[in-house]
Amino acid sequence: xxxxxxxxxxxxxxxxxxxxxxxxxxxxxxxxxxxxxxxxxxxxxxxxxxxxxxxxxxxxxxxxxxxxxxxxxxxxxxxxxxxxxxxxxxxxxxxxxxxxxxxxxxxxxxxxxxxxxxxxxxxxxxxxxxxxxxxxxxxxxxxxxxxxxxxxxxxxxxxxxxxxxxxxxxxxxxxxxxxxxxxxxxxxxxxxxxxxxxxxxxxxxxxxx
Numbered sequence: 001x002x003x004x005x006x007x008x009x010x011x012x013x014x015x016x017x018x019x020x021x022x023x024x025x026x027x028x029x030x031x032x033x034x035x036x037x038x039x040x041x042x043x044x045x046x047x048x049x050x051x052x053x054x055x056x057x058x059x060x061x062x063x064x065x066x067x068x069x070x071x072x073x074x075x076x077x078x079x080x081x082x083x084x085x086x087x088x089x090x091x092x093x094x095x096x097x098x099x100x101x102x103x104x105x106x107x108x109x110x111x112x113x114x115x116x117x118x119x120x121x122x123x124x125x126x127x128x129x130x131x132x133x134x135x136x137x138x139x140x141x142x143x144x145x146x147x148x149x150x151x152x153x154x155x156x157x158x159x160x161x162x163x164x165x166x167x168x169x170x171x172x173x174x175x176x177x178x179x180x181x182x183x184x185x186x187x188x189x190x191x192x193x194x195x196x197x198x199x200x201x202x203x204x205x206x207x208x209x
Contacts (some may be wrong), residue, residue, distance in 0.1 A: 007044040010034070018153070024068065057146060080151070088192045090137070091135075094135050095134060100130070112169055121156060168197075172194070
């Protein structure tokens, strides 16, 4: 149990560094440096990295170790469609009380007010987390948590069009309004449309990148 706790702490530490932009695409993750930073052995770090590899966030490269994988159109399509479908299912099977709705509204204000690109991406992903946090299936929530970290790398590298965020603002507001009206099916449809809008933009950028 103790080994599992340490492994999970290491994994969350690495995910946090990714979301903060401190671990970059194509860069090898230095196991010794992580071990010194966290004051743990290399074993739980390798275990955490293996989990992240299974989640397709990183990959193992011979003679290099664990590396954050490069972006590609095929993975983007699979990734965004999977997250869209999982979040749609989670939302359709969630219950939103007044506290949950107010939490969405507060996070939407954070998303709208931030001007830093990194903060804006994380604010958007946190909005999506709040949309699905009431889904009782813990396994699905954990999978989404990992998948959103991989999505972070796509959006950090490719989301430069300010006009996109205006569209996202409008879609977020529409999702919240549908939830307030107890129209969860419409909210779920809007949520899936939101992800498909992002996927379309990302795929176009990958063609010209």
